Amino acid sequence: MMKVNKENISLSQLLTLLINFLLGSAIVVGIGSNAKNDAWLAIALGGLIGIGIISAYHFFILRFPDKNIFQVFEFCIGRKVTIVITFIYIVYFLYISARVTRDFGELMVTAILPNTPIEVMSISLCLLMGYILYLGIEVLARTSEIFTPYLFVFFILLTIFLFASGSTEVNQIQPILGEGIMPVIKTAFLDLSLFPFGEVIAFSVIYASLTNKKYSLRVSIIGVGVATILLVVSSFLMIVTLGVDSVQRSNFPLLSTARAVSIGEFLERIDAIVVFIIMLGVFIKGSLFMYAGLKGLEFIFKLSYRYFALPVSMIISLFSVLVSVDFADHIQEGIKVVPYYLHLPLQHIVPFILFLLVLWRQQKGKSEN
Amino acid sequence: MVTLSYFLLLIFLSILLALFDIKLFELTFFEAIVKIYYSEIAVGRYFSFAGAFLGLIWSVVVDVRIYRSNKKDIKVSGFNDES
Amino acid sequence: MAPIKPIRRLKRPIKIEEIVAKNEQQMEENKEILDTSFTHLRSEVENAFGNSADLRVLEGRTADKDVLIFYLESMVNAKSLNETTAKFLSPSHVFSDNLNTVNELTSYCKEIFGGASYQLINNTDEIFSAIINGSLVIAMNHLDKAISVNMLTDEKRSVTEPSSQTVVRGPKDGFIESISTNVSLIRRRIRNQNLHFERYTIGEATQTPVYIGFVKGIANEAILEEVRNRIKKIKVSAIFESGNIEELIADKSFTLFPLALNTERPDTVAGNLMEGKIVILIDGTPFALLVPAVFVNFFEMAEDYYSSFFLGSFIRIIRYLSFMIALLTPSLYVGILTYHHELLPTTLLLSVIAQREGVPFPAVVEVLIMEITFEILREAGVRMPRVIGQMVSIVGALVIGQAAAEAGIISNIMIIIVSITAIANFVSPVYSFAAASRLLRFMLIIFSASLGLYGVLLILVAMVAHLSSLRSFGVPYLAPIAPFIIEDQKDVFVRAPFWKMEKRPKYLRDESEQKVFTSQPSPPPMKGGNSG
Numbered sequence: 004m005m006k007v008n009k010e011n012i013s014l015s016q017l018l019t020l021l022i023n024f025l026l027g028s029a030i031v032v033g034i035g036s037n038a039k040n041d042a043w044l045a046i047a048l049g050g051l052i053g054i055g056i057i058s059a060y061h062f063f064i065l066r067f068p069d070k071n072i073f074q075v076f077e078f079c080i081g082r083k084v085t086i087v088i089t090f091i092y093i094v095y096f097l098y099i100s101a102r103v104t105r106d107f108g109e110l111m112v113t114a115i116l117p118n119t120p121i122e123v124m125s126i127s128l129c130l131l132m133g134y135i136l137y138l139g140i141e142v143l144a145r146t147s148e149i150f151t152p153y154l155f156v157f158f159i160l161l162t163i164f165l166f167a168s169g170s171t172e173v174n175q176i177q178p179i180l181g182e183g184i185m186p187v188i189k190t191a192f193l194d195l196s197l198f199p200f201g202e203v204i205a206f207s208v209i210y211a212s213l214t215n216k217k218y219s220l221r222v223s224i225i226g227v228g229v230a231t232i233l234l235v236v237s238s239f240l241m242i243v244t245l246g247v248d249s250v251q252r253s254n255f256p257l258l259s260t261a262r263a264v265s266i267g268e269f270l271e272r273i274d275a276i277v278v279f280i281i282m283l284g285v286f287i288k289g290s291l292f293m294y295a296g297l298k299g300l301e302f303i304f305k306l307s308y309r310y311f312a313l314p315v316s317m318i319i320s321l322f323s324v325l326v327s328v329d330f331a332d333h334i335q336e337g338i339k340v341v342p343y344y345l346h347l348p349l350q351h352i353v354p355f356i357l358f359l360l361v362l363w364r365q366q367k368g369k370s371e372n
Numbered sequence: 373m374v375t376l377s378y379f380l381l382l383i384f385l386s387i388l389l390a391l392f393d394i395k396l397f398e399l400t401f402f403e404a405i406v407k408i409y410y411s412e413i414a415v416g417r418y419f420s421f422a423g424a425f426l427g428l429i430w431s432v433v434v435d436v437r438i439y440r441s442n443k444k445d446i447k448v449s450g451f452n453d454e455s
Numbered sequence: 456m457a458p459i460k461p462i463r464r465l466k467r468p469i470k471i472e473e474i475v476a477k478n479e480q481q482m483e484e485n486k487e488i489l490d491t492s493f494t495h496l497r498s499e500v501e502n503a504f505g506n507s508a509d510l511r512v513l514e515g516r517t518a519d520k521d522v523l524i525f526y527l528e529s530m531v532n533a534k535s536l537n538e539t540t541a542k543f544l545s546p547s548h549v550f551s552d553n554l555n556t557v558n559e560l561t562s563y564c565k566e567i568f569g570g571a572s573y574q575l576i577n578n579t580d581e582i583f584s585a586i587i588n589g590s591l592v593i594a595m596n597h598l599d600k601a602i603s604v605n606m607l608t609d610e611k612r613s614v615t616e617p618s619s620q621t622v623v624r625g626p627k628d629g630f631i632e633s634i635s636t637n638v639s640l641i642r643r644r645i646r647n648q649n650l651h652f653e654r655y656t657i658g659e660a661t662q663t664p665v666y667i668g669f670v671k672g673i674a675n676e677a678i679l680e681e682v683r684n685r686i687k688k689i690k691v692s693a694i695f696e697s698g699n700i701e702e703l704i705a706d707k708s709f710t711l712f713p714l715a716l717n718t719e720r721p722d723t724v725a726g727n728l729m730e731g732k733i734v735i736l737i738d739g740t741p742f743a744l745l746v747p748a749v750f751v752n753f754f755e756m757a758e759d760y761y762s763s764f765f766l767g768s769f770i771r772i773i774r775y776l777s778f779m780i781a782l783l784t785p786s787l788y789v790g791i792l793t794y795h796h797e798l799l800p801t802t803l804l805l806s807v808i809a810q811r812e813g814v815p816f817p818a819v820v821e822v823l824i825m826e827i828t829f830e831i832l833r834e835a836g837v838r839m840p841r842v843i844g845q846m847v848s849i850v851g852a853l854v855i856g857q858a859a860a861e862a863g864i865i866s867n868i869m870i871i872i873v874s875i876t877a878i879a880n881f882v883s884p885v886y887s888f889a890a891a892s893r894l895l896r897f898m899l900i901i902f903s904a905s906l907g908l909y910g911v912l913l914i915l916v917a918m919v920a921h922l923s924s925l926r927s928f929g930v931p932y933l934a935p936i937a938p939f940i941i942e943d944q945k946d947v948f949v950r951a952p953f954w955k956m957e958k959r960p961k962y963l964r965d966e967s968e969q970k971v972f973t974s975q976p977s978p979p980p981m982k983g984g985n986s987g
Contacts, residue, residue: 015939094384101385116794116907120416126423127906131917138924145923145937146916272797275908282912304373310434314378317427322385324420325408332396340392 011214014222016144019151020209020287021226022233025053026154027288028106029199030237031281032334033256038190040247041180043238045187049195050231056196057203057223063358064210065219066365072207072354073302079360086303088353093299095349096205097319100292102337104128104323107285109330114258115278125323132290133316137309140212140294147287154283157276158233161261162240164273170263171243197342200227201350202288205295254330257281293319373438374431382424493523493596496579500525503583510586515544521596525582530589532608539591539604542567557600564602576601587662609633614640617719617741620884622758629719634664634738637721641668641734644725649673652736653683657700660692665700668724668734675731675964678747678928682733697742698887700735704746706926711891714927716748718885723757731963747928749962751935751947753888754778759950768949775948777879782892784876785822786899786911788869792818794907813863819904821865825873826897828855833877934962 012020035042035049067075073092076085108124116124135143165171180187206223213219241256244263253259261277264270297308297315327333390404399407497512504510513524524540557575564573576582576592582601585592589607614636617629630637638652649671657665667686669679685704694700697717705714716732718724719741724734727745735744745752754774759767791798792807799807814821832851836844856874860867876896883889895918902910925932935943943960945951 013938016937090380090384094381094388097381098385098388111909115909119906120419122416122419122423123906124909126419127910127913129423131913131920134917135920138920142920142924145931145933146920148937148939149919149923149933150916269800271800275795275798278909279912282909283916286916300377304377306373306438310374310438311377311431314374314427314431314434315381317423317430318378318381318385321420321424321427322389324417325386326389328407336392336396340395344392344395 010139010141010212012141012144012209012212014213014215014218016148017209017213017219018222018226018229019147020144020291021057021203021206021223022230023147023151023154023284023287024203024205024291025199025227025230026233026280026284027199028103028285029234030257030284031106031110031255032337033238033241033250033253034199034234035190035195035238036251037194038186039182039251040176040178040242041182041187042190042242042250043176043235044180045190045195046231046235046238048187048191049200050227050234052191052196053200053203053227053231054224056200057206057227058220059358060204060207060354061210061220061223063354063361064207065216066361068216069211071211071298071302072204073299074211075361076357077302079357079364089299089302092349093296093303095345096292096296096299097315098322098326098345099202100132100289100296101319101322101326102333102341103285103289103292104319105326105333107282107289108323109333110255110258110281111278113330114255115274122320122324125320126317128286128289129316129320129323130313132286132293132319133313136290136294136297136316137312139309140209143287143290143294147283150283154280157280158236161264161273161276161280162236164264164266164270165240165244165260168264168266168270170265171240172246173243175243175246176239194342197346197350198337201346202292203227204350204354205291207354208295208298209291254334289319374434375428378428378431493521493594496594497523499579500582500586503579504586513540515540517544523594523596525586525592525594527586527589530587530608531591531606535606536591539568539606543593557598560595560598560600560602568604573602573604576603584662609635611636619886620718620720620723620756622720622756622761625758625761626720626722628721630721630741630743632739632741634666634736637736637741637743638666638668640721641724641728644721645670645728650728655686657686657689658691658694661694663694664738665694666734666736668728668736670728670731673729673731673959674733678930678963679733681928682735682746686735694737696740697735697737697744700737701744706928710921710925711894712750712922712925712932713753713885713887713891714746714748714925714932716745716752716885717742717887718745719743720757726757726760727752730959747930747963749927749930749934750922750932753883753885755946756884760953764950764952771950772948774882774884777882778892780879781876781883781889782896782899783911784872784879785826785896786903787908788872789818789822789900790903790908790911793904798908807866807868810866810868814866815864819900821869822872822900823897825865825869826876826900829873829877830893930962935960 035045038045064070064072064075067078070078073085073089076088080088104125105121107128108121111124112119112121135146210216210219237257237260241250241260244260245253245256249259250256258274258277258281261273264273293312293315294308297311300306300311300315301308327336386405386408389408390401393399393404393407394401397404397407493514501510501512507527509527509529511524511526511528515522515524522544526536561575574585574590576585577600582592582594582603585603588605590603590605592601592603594601611631611633614628614631616627628640630640642650647670650668651671652666652668655665655667656662665686667679667682682704686700689700689703691699691703697715701713701715701717702708707714715735716727724743724745728734732745732747735746737744754771756770756774759771762770792811796804811818816824828851832847832855836847836851838844839847852874856870859865860870880889880893883892895914899911899914902914904910906913919933923931923933923937931938934940935947940961942958943962945955946960
C-alpha cells in the first residue's frame with residue numbers, strides 16, 4: 004500500500020486563499036448595488052454575517068478534524084445517499100466555477116482584449132487552473148501566498164492614485180442611510196450572505212488539510228474581515244469616483260474606477276493593475292471551487308483528484324461559454340436564479356440539516372457508549 | 373472512471389443549465405438543451421468544443437494509464453504472494 | 456506515468472566475452488585463491504586490457520623468487536614507481552629464504568612501504584581494478600595473493616581563480632579537477648572533525664569517485680539519508696561532470712530550473728556546509744553540487760557576505776530585479792505595442808511609434824529576430840577561441856545592431872530592449888539558473904503576442920505554480936517565501952548584518968514542511984503513479 008502524501012496548508016496560506024477567494028468575482032461585478040450609496044455599509048454588515056457563516060462552517064467541520072464535508076456526509080447518512088448529494092454538490096461547485104470564469108472572460112473581452120473570442124480567454128484560464136490543481140492544492144496555496152502581497156500593494160497604489168488624481172468626490176457618499184436602514188439590511192442578508200460570503204462553503208474541503216488547527220478559527224475570521232475591508236474600500240472608491248448611478252450602470256465598476264486615474268499625463272489607464280487584482284481573485288476562486296468539485300469526485304470514485312483536474316477544467320471552460328447567451332443573460336441568471344435555487348439550499352439549508360444530523364448522531368453515539 | 377465522470381458531469385451540468393433556461397425563458401426541456409448547444413458559425417465556439425474534446429481525450433488517456441498501472445500492481449503483488 | 460528511470464547502459468559489442476569473464480569471476484570467487492602461475496596471469500591481464508599501449512608488465516626477481524609487476528604507465532607517478540620497484544627488488548632488503556608465506560610478505564611490505572598505501576589482493580578482478588586506479592600490482596609466483604601499491608599520479612592544474620562566479624573581494628581560489636585538492640580546499644576552511652566526507656563510486660564503467668560532504672550535527676539527517684539513497688541508486692555507465700549527477704538525483708527532471716546549486720568556489724561550499732547543506736564532489740570536474748538548493752540560493756553570492764550589508768542587500772535586490780527584467784522586458788514590449796498602447800504615456804508612445812515607422816515587421820517578429828540573433832551571437836562568442844570571441848561580440852554588437860537599425864529592419868528601441876535583457880541575464884551568478892529565464896523568455900514572448908499582457912500574467916502564474924510544486928530533496932523550492940518562514944527572511948531579499956544572523960536557516964530543518972521520505976522511493980512519483 005502506497006502511503007498517500009497528505010497535503011499541508013499553513014495558516015498564512017489559508018488567510019491569503021480566503022482573501023483572494025472573497026475578492027474573486029465579487030470585485031469584478033461589484034456587489035451590494037441594491038443598497039445604492041450605502042453599498043459599503045451593506046458590505047460591512049455582510050462581512051459580519053460572513054464571519055458568522057465561516058465560524059459556523061468551521062465549528063461544524065472541525066468536529067471531524069481530518070474529514071472534508073463529503074466524508075462528514077458519509078458519517079451521517081451512509082455512503083449511498085452521500086454519493087447522490089456529493090454529486091449534486093460537485094455539479095454546483097463546477098457550475099459556480101464556470102460562472103466565475105465567465106465573469107472574468109466577459110471582463111477581459113469587453114475591457115482589455117476586444118478582438119479575442121471569449122472562448123480563448125476561458126480555455127486559457129481553465130488550463131491554468133487545471134494545471135495548478137494537477138500539481139495539487141498545496142501549489143495553489145503557495146501561489147496565492149506569493150501573489151497576495153502584490154495584491155495589497157496594487158490596492159494601496161490604486162487608492163493613492165485615485166485620490167492623487169483628484170477624480171474622487173467624497174460628497175457623493177452622502178446621504179448616508181438616506182433611505183433608512185432597511186435596504187442595507189435587506190441587501191446584506193438577502194444578497195451578500197449568499198454571494199460572496201456564503202460561498203465560503205468551498206472551504207469546507209480545505210480545512211481537512213490544514214496543519215495548525217489550533218488557530219484556524221481566528222485566521223478564518225481575520226481572513227473574512229480583511230476581505231470585507233478590501234471590499235468596503237473598493238465599494239467606497241467606486242462610489243466616490245463614479246457616483247451611484249454610474250456604479251449601478253457599469254458592468255465592471257472597479258475597472259471604470261481605475262480608468263478615472265490620471266496623474267500629470269503620465270500615469271493614465273492603469274487598467275493593468277486592476278486586471279491583475281481581478282485575475283488573481285478570479286483565478287483563485289475558480290480554482291478553489293474546482294478543487295471542491297474535484298475532491299467530491301475523489302470521494303465518489305476513490306481516485307486521486309489530480310487525475311480529474313484537466314478533464315474537469317475543460318468541462319468548466321466549455322460550460323463557462325455555454326452557461327448563458329450573453330452578458331445580460333449571465334447577470335440576470337446570477338441575480339434571479341442562482342442565489343435562490345442553488346446558493347440558498349446548498350450553502351445554508353443542507354449544511355444546517357447535516358449539522359443537526361451530526362449532533363444527533365454524536366448524541367446517540369455518546370448515549371450508546 | 374475518469375471518462376465516466378466526464379460524461380456524467382457533461383450531462384448533469386447541461387441539465388442544470390437547461391433547468392435554468394426553462395425557468396427564465398419558459399422553454400420546454402428539449403428546446404432548452406438545443407438552445408444551449410446551438411451554435412452559430414463562430415470560430416470561438418469551436419475553440420471551446422475543441423477544448424472539451426481535448427478534455428475527453430485526456431480523461432481516456434488517464435483511464436488507460438490507471439488501468440495499466442493497476443494491472444501491473446496485480447501482477448507484482450501476485451508474484452510476491454508466490455514467493 | 457512511471458517516474459523516469461535514468462539508466463544509461465554501456466554499449467558492449469561483444470557479449471560472449473562478458474559471459475566468459477563472468478564465469479571466470481565466479482570461479483575465482485569460489486576458489487578465493489589467485490592463480491599466480493606467471494604465464495596464465497600475464498596473459499589474463501594482457502587480454503583484459505587488450506594489450507593496451509600504456510600497460511607495462513615487468514618481470515623481476517627478489518629473494519630468489521620470481522616477481523611480476525603490472526601497472527598503467529599513464530596512471531602512476533614515475534618517480535615513486537622507480538623508488539618502489541627499486542626497493543622491492545633490491546636484494547639488500549631481503550634475507551635469502553624469506554617471502555615464503557603471505558605473512559612474511561605482509562611484514563616485508565610493512566617494512567619497505569611504510570608510508571605508502573598497499574593492499575593484499577585476492578583475485579583477478581581486484582588486480583584489474585587496482586591497476587585501473589593507478590596502483591602497482593606485484594604478484595609472486597608461489598603465493599596466492601598479490602600486493603597492490605597505490606601510486607596514482609596527480610596530474611592536475613594548479614589552483615586558480617574560478618572562471619565563473621568571480622568576486623571583487625573575497626578568496627580567489629577555485630576548485631580544480633582533482634577531488635583530493637578540492638576536499639583539502641574545503642577542509643582548510645572548516646577545520647573541524649565534524650566535517651565528514653563519504654566516498655562513493657559511481658559509473659559502472661568509469662568508476663568515478665564521488666564524495667558526499669557534510670558537517671555532522673548541522674546537516675539534516677533525513678536529507679542526508681535521502682542524498683545517500685539517491686546516490687546509491689544511480690546506475691549509469693559513465694559520469695563525467697556534476698551536471699550528470701545533478702540530473703540523476705533531482706526530484707523532478709522535467710523542469711527548467713536547477714534543483715542543485717553548482718559552484719566552483721570553495722568558500723561558497725564552506726559557507727553552505729555551515730548552513731546545513733550537503734556538498735557532492737565529483738572527481739574530474741571543478742563544479743561541486745550543493746543540495747538541497749532552493750530558489751533564493753541562486754540569487755546569493757559569496758561576496759554578499761564579504762561586503763557591507765547595505766551593499767550586499769542592494770546588490771541582491773538588483774539581482775532579483777534583473778531576473779525579472781531578463782524574463783519580462785521583451786514580452787512586455789510585445790504585449791504593450793500589440794495590445795495595450797494606452798498603457799504608455801502619450802509622449803513615449805509617440806516616440807516609439809515614430810521609431811517603428813519604417814519597420815516592416817510586427818513587434819513580435821522583430822523581437823524574435825533580435826532575440827534569436829543575440830542567442831546566436833552569444834553562443835558563438837562563448838565557443839570561439841578567446842581571441843576571436845571578442846571580435847564576434849564587436850561584430851555582433853556594433854555591425855549587426857547598428858546596421859540593422861540604420862537599415863530600418865528593426866527599431867532602435869528594440870536594440871535597447873535586447874541589450875538590457877541580455878545584460879540583465881548575465882547578472883545571475885549561477886549559469887544554469889540564467890538558462891531558465893533565457894528559455895522562458897521565448898514562451899512569454901509568444902504568449903504575449905497572442906494574448907497580450909494577460910498572456911504574460913498567465914505564464915507568470917503558471918511559472919510560480921510550477922516553482923512552488925518543485926522540491927529539492929524534499930525542501931520546497933520556494934522555501935522561505937512560500938511556505939513563508941519569517942525567521943529566514945533575514946537572508947532572502949536582504950542580507951541582514953552578521954550580528955542578526957544568529958540562527959541557521961530553518962527551511963533546511965523544518966520537518967513539518969518537508970515531506971521527509973524515510974520509506975518513500977526517491978524522486979517521488981509526482982503523478983500518483985506507482986514506481987514499478
